[in-house]
Amino acid sequence: MKHLLAALVVLFSAMSFAADVRFDDPRQQARYENLINELRCLVCQNQTIADSNADLALDLRNKVAEQIAAGKTDAEIIGYLTARYGDFVLYRPPVQANTLLLWTGPLLLLAAGLVVLTFTLRRRARLDDDTENPS
Amino acid sequence: MWRFAIPLLVVVALVAAFARALFLDPGKVPSPLIGQPVPAFSLPGLHDPEETFSDDDLKGHISLVNVFGTWCPGCHEEHEVLMRWSRTQDVPIYGFNLRDERDAAINWLERDGNPYAKIGFDPGGETSIDWGIYGAPETFLIDAEGRIRLKHIGPLTDAVLRERILPAIDMLRGERS
Numbered sequence: 001m002k003h004l005l006a007a008l009v010v011l012f013s014a015m016s017f018a019a020d021v022r023f024d025d026p027r028q029q030a031r032y033e034n035l036i037n038e039l040r041c042l043v044c045q046n047q048t049i050a051d052s053n054a055d056l057a058l059d060l061r062n063k064v065a066e067q068i069a070a071g072k073t074d075a076e077i078i079g080y081l082t083a084r085y086g087d088f089v090l091y092r093p094p095v096q097a098n099t100l101l102l103w104t105g106p107l108l109l110l111a112a113g114l115v116v117l118t119f120t121l122r123r124r125a126r127l128d129d130d131t132e133n134p135s
Numbered sequence: 136m137w138r139f140a141i142p143l144l145v146v147v148a149l150v151a152a153f154a155r156a157l158f159l160d161p162g163k164v165p166s167p168l169i170g171q172p173v174p175a176f177s178l179p180g181l182h183d184p185e186e187t188f189s190d191d192d193l194k195g196h197i198s199l200v201n202v203f204g205t206w207c208p209g210c211h212e213e214h215e216v217l218m219r220w221s222r223t224q225d226v227p228i229y230g231f232n233l234r235d236e237r238d239a240a241i242n243w244l245e246r247d248g249n250p251y252a253k254i255g256f257d258p259g260g261e262t263s264i265d266w267g268i269y270g271a272p273e274t275f276l277i278d279a280e281g282r283i284r285l286k287h288i289g290p291l292t293d294a295v296l297r298e299r300i301l302p303a304i305d306m307l308r309g310e311r312s
Contacts (some may be wrong), residue, residue: 042164
């Protein structure tokens with residue numbers, strides 16, 4: 001039991017390290033937390049900079065905090081980082097020419113599935129009619 | 136006939152797409168800074184903190200900027216290649232020492248040789264964000280106007296130099312003449 005507790009303490013202290021920046025203004029704090037959850041750590045690419053404890057993620061968190069403190073807007077901060085690291089730094093890629101397929105792909109697949117389903121059901125209905133009323 | 140051909144084509148296309156994606160390296164994120172002037176920066180020198188390494192050093196000649204740190208295994212791997220470059224090529228390599236300890240870096244270069252014309256020391260990594268650097272080793276090719284023209288992520292090898300860096304340098308020289 002003691003070991004389990006110790007393990008949990010270690011686990012949760014590791015999870016809370018992202019709160020390494022504290023703003024006095026709760027709105028700034030909320031913006032900070034929102035932003036770091038939207039930005040990708042480029043070293044460990046499936047983590048946000050809030051989740052990651054890579055050096056780069058720490059530096060990027062500090063950069064975000066510094067810019068919020070300097071009065072930059074969210075759009076300016078996002079712009080600053082994409083100008084240096086590209087759209088890849090965003091967890092939610094912007095809708096633009098080269099991401100159009102990414103955004104519309106699932107809808108296209110759904111539409112294709114519905115078309116196939118409709119055709120199959122219709123044909124089956126026709127086949128059923130044929131077997132019930134042999135001419 | 137079409138009932139089988141269409142699903143078959145879809146499967147073949149998907150397999151082809153996934154097979155290609157398997158061989159792409161997700162670590163190689165294209166840099167939006169290609170074609171842009173190097174960001175304005177000024178770093179203290181590694182050996183002499185009084186000295187500075189800045190964007191002014193990168194203007195007027197073609198050069199390489201190599202990001203390294205003693206903590207980085209890929210940097211040790213490519214070191215021999217850099218040493219050979221510094222002995223045989225007239226394009227200088229500038230060093231960008233990232234998140235390192237000063238003594239460790241100086242000792243390493245003393246032991247294994249120093250291929251760098253000048254080295255900036257960035258222990259906190261602040262300048263590296265302006266360069267869009269996210270790890271080491273990374274190598275930038277800078278043209279004579281001080282613009283970033285190419286970025287290589289990962290260790291330099293003879294093959295990378297031959298196939299990527301040298302042809303790009305030849306192209307830059309062709310632009311000037």
